[in-house]
Amino acid sequence: MTQGLYTIKENYKTAKDVYKMILEGDTSAITAPGQFINIKLDGLFLRRPISICDWTEDTITIIYKVVGEGTEKMASMTSGGVLDVLVGLGNGFDVAKSGDAPLLIGGGVGTPPMYGLAKKLAEKGIKSLVVLGFASKDDVFYEEEFKALGCDVMTATVDGSYGIKGFVTDAIKQSGKEYSYFYTCGPLPMLKAVYDGTNTSGELSFEERMGCGFGACMGCSCKTKYGNKRICKDGPVLVKEEIIW
Amino acid sequence: MVKTKVTLSGLELDNPIIPASGTFGFGYEFAELYDINMLGSFSFKGTTKEPRFGNPLPRIAECPAGMINSVGLQNPGIDRVIDTELPKLAKCFDKKVIANIGGFSLDEYVYCCERIDKEEQVGIIEVNISCPNVHNGGMAFGTNAKAAEEVTAAVKKVTTKPVYIKLSPNVTDITEIAKACEAAGADGISLINTLLGMRINLKTKKPIIANKMGGFSGSAIFPVAVRMVYQVYEAVKIPIIGMGGVSTAENVIEMMLAGATGVQVGAANLVNPFACKDIIESLPAAMEKYGIKSLNDIIGGAH
Numbered sequence: 001m002t003q004g005l006y007t008i009k010e011n012y013k014t015a016k017d018v019y020k021m022i023l024e025g026d027t028s029a030i031t032a033p034g035q036f037i038n039i040k041l042d043g044l045f046l047r048r049p050i051s052i053c054d055w056t057e058d059t060i061t062i063i064y065k066v067v068g069e070g071t072e073k074m075a076s077m078t079s080g081g082v083l084d085v086l087v088g089l090g091n092g093f094d095v096a097k098s099g100d101a102p103l104l105i106g107g108g109v110g111t112p113p114m115y116g117l118a119k120k121l122a123e124k125g126i127k128s129l130v131v132l133g134f135a136s137k138d139d140v141f142y143e144e145e146f147k148a149l150g151c152d153v154m155t156a157t158v159d160g161s162y163g164i165k166g167f168v169t170d171a172i173k174q175s176g177k178e179y180s181y182f183y184t185c186g187p188l189p190m191l192k193a194v195y196d197g198t199n200t201s202g203e204l205s206f207e208e209r210m211g212c213g214f215g216a217c218m219g220c221s222c223k224t225k226y227g228n229k230r231i232c233k234d235g236p237v238l239v240k241e242e243i244i245w
Numbered sequence: 246m247v248k249t250k251v252t253l254s255g256l257e258l259d260n261p262i263i264p265a266s267g268t269f270g271f272g273y274e275f276a277e278l279y280d281i282n283m284l285g286s287f288s289f290k291g292t293t294k295e296p297r298f299g300n301p302l303p304r305i306a307e308c309p310a311g312m313i314n315s316v317g318l319q320n321p322g323i324d325r326v327i328d329t330e331l332p333k334l335a336k337c338f339d340k341k342v343i344a345n346i347g348g349f350s351l352d353e354y355v356y357c358c359e360r361i362d363k364e365e366q367v368g369i370i371e372v373n374i375s376c377p378n379v380h381n382g383g384m385a386f387g388t389n390a391k392a393a394e395e396v397t398a399a400v401k402k403v404t405t406k407p408v409y410i411k412l413s414p415n416v417t418d419i420t421e422i423a424k425a426c427e428a429a430g431a432d433g434i435s436l437i438n439t440l441l442g443m444r445i446n447l448k449t450k451k452p453i454i455a456n457k458m459g460g461f462s463g464s465a466i467f468p469v470a471v472r473m474v475y476q477v478y479e480a481v482k483i484p485i486i487g488m489g490g491v492s493t494a495e496n497v498i499e500m501m502l503a504g505a506t507g508v509q510v511g512a513a514n515l516v517n518p519f520a521c522k523d524i525i526e527s528l529p530a531a532m533e534k535y536g537i538k539s540l541n542d543i544i545g546g547a548h
Contacts, residue, residue, distance in 0.1 A: 001278070003519060040516065045463050046307050047516060069307075086518070209303040209453075211314060212515035216270055218290075218319045219305040221298065228298060228319070233274075 001088050001214055002029040006060070008081040011074070014063065015141040018109065019075050020053075023060045023083065030055050032092025033116035034185070034205055034237050037062065038213035040084040041073050047086065048074070049213050049232070051185070051205075053112035054119060060087065063112040063141070089213050090236050093203055095120050099180025102126065103202075104151070105168050105194055107133040107186020111142055113205060115149075117183055122149045129177055130154070133168035133190065137161035152177075169197040192245060204243065205236045247532040248539035249525075251285070253484055253507050254407035254432045256341055256368045258285035261497060261540060262525050265488050265511035266291050266345035266371065266411075267316065271330040275514075276337035279522045288343040288435075288509060289330070291373050292361070294353045296322035301455040306444040311463025311490070312512055313442045315456040318347050318376055323357045331366055341368025345411070347376055348386075354396050359403035370406050371486075372396065375413030375438035376460075387413040387438070390425035397429035407432035409486060412477075414466075415441050419473050420480035427481045434477055435486040435509070437470045462512040466490040471503045478504025478545050494524050494531035501540060502547040 006025035014020045023037075030052060037060060038047040048070040054061040066075050077083075093113075098121055106114040111132055118128045130151045134140045136159045146153045155163035156171040164171045168190060182202030184194045191204050208231040211219030215233030222229055224242040229235055249260035264275075266288040275281055299319030306313040321330065334342065344361045348354035358370055374387035374396055386392045393410065400408055410426040412419060414437035423434050439460025444453045452458070470489025477485055487505025491497060492513035500508045513520040528540075537543055 001518070003517070044307065045310055045312055045512075045516065046305070209305050211305040211312065212518070214518055215274055216268055216518070217305070217314065217515050218267070218299065218316045219314060220302065221304075221316075221319055222302070223298060 001086055002026060003084070003086050006083050006085045008077055008079050008083065009059065010079055011077050016138040017066045018063060018139070018141055019066065020061065020063050021074065023062070023085065024058055025060070025085070027055045027057060027060055027087065029088025030060070031088060032095065033120050034092035034113045035088055035090045036213070036236065038086040038089055039074070041070055044070055044073070046211065047213055049089070049210050051113040052116055054116050063109065065109045086213060090232060091234065093117050093183050093205070093237050095124070097181055097203070098126055100126060101178065101180045102128050103172070103179035103182040103198070104128045104130045105133070105172070105182060105184040105186070106130070107168055107190040108135070108139065110184070110186030110190070110205070113185050114183065115142055115145060118146055118149050118151050122151070127151065129175065129179055131156070131168045131171045131175070133157075133171070133186065134162070135159065167193060169193045172197065195240060195243065195245070202240045203237050204240065206231050206238060207236065247529045247537065248541065249528055251506050251541055251544070253369060253486070256286070256407065258507065260285045260525055260528060261501065261506065261508045262521050263287055263343065263486065263507050263509045264514055264521050265509035266373065268511045268514040271326070272334045272342070273337050275518065278518055281338055282340060283525055284340070284521055285507060286340055286343050286368060288345045288371055290320050291318050291345045291347040291376065292320050292323050292326045292357060293318055293347045293349070294323055294356055296320065296325065303453060303455055304459070306453040306459065308442065308444060308461060308463065308465065310465035311461055312515070313444060313454060313459040313461050314439070315454045315459030317456065323360055327360065327364060331364060335366060342366050343369045343371050345371045345373055347373045351396060351399055355399050355403055358400045358408070362404040362406050367406060369409055369433070370400070370404060371409045371411050371435050372400055373411045373438070375411050387422065388416050390421050393422050394425040394429040397426045397431045401430040409433040409435045411435040411438055413438050414469060414473055414489070420476050423477045423481050427483050431483060433484040433486060434481060435488065436477060437466070437473050437489045440466055440469065462490065464490045464492055467496060471499060474500060474505050475503040475547065478548065492520060494527040497524060497528065498531060498535060498537065498543065501543050502545070504545040504548070506544050
């Protein structure tokens, strides 16, 4: 983990209530896709944890949905602004476990970390099957970006206004494809459905209300079959076998 | 050169800065970020007889200039703390640590204090009788002078190290409790623990914290803490470790003027993992700015 000041290069709306922000600064602390950053915002006491979508040597891309006071403030920021950010938090996904045909499942704003993962896999020459789920057509984002990495992409919307009608689990069934391992991030009911509906081992990324984001406060502890874990430090990614629902 | 040394019941600290219990774990994770030997000392995660998972989630809520937590004394239990956590800490911290002990009964406080008293790494035992987040424990002892006196006396009987009692601000008159602890033999007083608070989610229209209420900490409570340290300083002769909303070197000076010998930093560590380092590094300049040559000279200076 490092703490530093990051300059906002871009910050724009990319879907309904969803914004994309590119920050410029040191990214040496990022070790795996699925990690997150924790952003200090003026006027708010606690930092705001946001998953990393993509990163380069000197930029971090995040995609966030406006859901409260913190993300509202972020949405109003303009390029050139400077943010105090903790970078490289959490464990992230284990790319080495993917096998040759990994299934990546993103739900809503659980989609961004799947992009960084797909990119790392693509760099290893591994083609991912990507299943994305959104509420409605207006909520869909990043479909083209995944395709540009060479992924097979299937998108489902709950109301059927775009792609397959239904949930990500419906899309997985419809695809009929075999997969070697799965990775997923999204709302809790989706994670549970994916857990129940998949027939391989896999990794699930959890979201929780955090205090510090780096393992100090015990604000986001959960019980697992491998003992108590802090979602922020020992997670947010847990392996399928250790999860207790 | 300004002097930052202070002495707590014979324990000499290079500076008064002490990360508060529950915001610094058992230290070793912060040691990955900076050399924690620069700290005066630190108070480790509140430890109970049995391992505890703590309260259901959510445990955290944002507040104006602060936060509410309801962790509920999650800790690995005294056995594991002694067998695993303290040896891990020894690898990165050469100084004496403050052992924070929680409990649910008189027997449990006595059991844990007696055991931790034998640990060489421990310089001071800080008995938490003020946790607002566990039922029938902690705070029940800290909101009643008689009970506070009993815990203090019982713990003192089985310990050789200085015993500091950590008090709750959720009382009518904190000086009464502090005096009861002093009369029972306490070597010092730590104050304040968090203020009982609540936030309600406007979308769900229910309390944000699963346990409904939790402990409010952060900059917002600093004036309450200063006031209570000031009051307790007038009421007792034993040293005080002051805490509550401290986040700057200026706050440290103010807390010491109110009567604190040591100053703990809590919630600030959760927002800025380098908070204590930053405070220690900015302390000399802040002292010079206010014409302070030695911190030891300003303790209780506001009285």
